[in-house]
Amino acid sequence: MQNRCIIIGAGHAAAQLAPSLKQEGWQGSIVVVGAEAQPPYHRPPLSKTFLAGTKTIDQILIRPQAAYEKHGIELKPGVRATGIDRQTKTVQLDNGAALGYDKLALCTGSQARRLPLPGADLAGVHYLRTLADVEAIKANLADTRQVVIIGGGYIGLETAAVLRTLGLEVRVLEMMDRVLQRVTAAPVSAFYTRVHTEQGVTIETAKAVTALAGKQRVAAVHCEDGSHYAADLVIIGAGILPDVELAQAAGLQVDNGIVVDEYALTSDEDIVAAGDCTNHPNRLLDRRLRLESVPNATEQAKTAAATLCGKRKPYASHPWFWSDQYDMKLQIAGLNQGYDDVVLRGDPQNSRSFVAWYLKAGKLLAADCINRPKEFMLAKQMLAQGTRATSADLADETVDLKALVGEHPG
């Protein structure tokens, strides 16, 4: 009988893992099961072009359903895996079927962190993680004038940018002292606050939301300091949590994500995991990480596919991220955690184009590049090559960074 690999989850990681298995020489069958109704789609546009209505569902699919079939990949959207029996090597599905596997890949991703607020179940209160979430939000927009967004992270700010552009009155309530506090330095937070304010969004910081009020539909948001704001739509962007339920129930090692090694292998030698759901080591950074990003899902999936085919391709790359708001393309190279110095190149106070470099003991950790695609690309190379650059060089617009990176091969 032919070997079978089952991939649980149908997001970015699965969409890469399945074809990578073929490329690595997997001879057996490949079955992908995903709880969401659609084939794997690009998740980042959900809070950007898809919410804005400039892209349709078909335009954000990673590839159409037919493309999987054409390449011998059995893709089953709308089917949720409910259990894994590692003894009998079987996956239980919510349609009643049980499917045996020889190899198993967990690409379960993550889910929106829910806030246990009174009134969170009122109509008009939404999270933004899945295509279904965004369709529900869009269905409300015609009757919406005032939006309150809880959480000034990337999802919250991207959503604010789109809804403001659509002409709605938008207020962002952030619990910390500044937006993006967890992920950027103060000058970058100040920059985004300025731009959103210029665009007509109201940003309020140090606002702890305590309750959502309304009869059937949300009407107001109440904060700990006694303030309250009228709202006919509330969107909560409070971060995401790895989806580890199945792995945990199956007795796999789980610790802030499904624990895998640098080959994406879990504590079971027939089971790999890839993407948002994993806690994985990164030898370049010399520590374990859980990342919430597409490049992480894609690249770890390639490693996982190789592992399932008996090859060894360690996963170790420098993380990167992006965020689009208004006319600004933010591209982030590296991880800034632990930085002791921030160097600015360009003027975040008066322009919409600059770089914030993050250093630790003089060594480059990361760069936030706003409308600076060239610097972003160079930052990626500097990280990969361990290029040394002084703060003065990084700050000086007249210094050609390309020269610092050195000659390109070819």
Next chain:
Amino acid sequence: MPQIIYIEANGAEHEIDVPAGNSVMQGAIDNMIDGILAECGGACACATCHCYVDADWVEKVGPPSDIEKEMLEATPQPQENSRLSCQIQVTDELDGLIVRLPESQY
């Protein structure tokens, strides 16, 4: 339907029918061609769909936008005929287009 010819760095050749209106990148992704990663899904954010347009086609395909140009200049192996394949929209005029894929998308 326009046919696009993708040639991987190792010489592997793929002749693919790509519907007009799709990008050259999407044609590669739909057909699971290994040499194009396309991590950002066509947002012009990552430069992992870098390709070299065959010399005979450079004029028909046209030049990159400013943002794309800046990204291309900092890719590992930029050339005069470099483009990001997510930014090339397939049209009937591009039937027969040949693109070569670089060795590394990093």
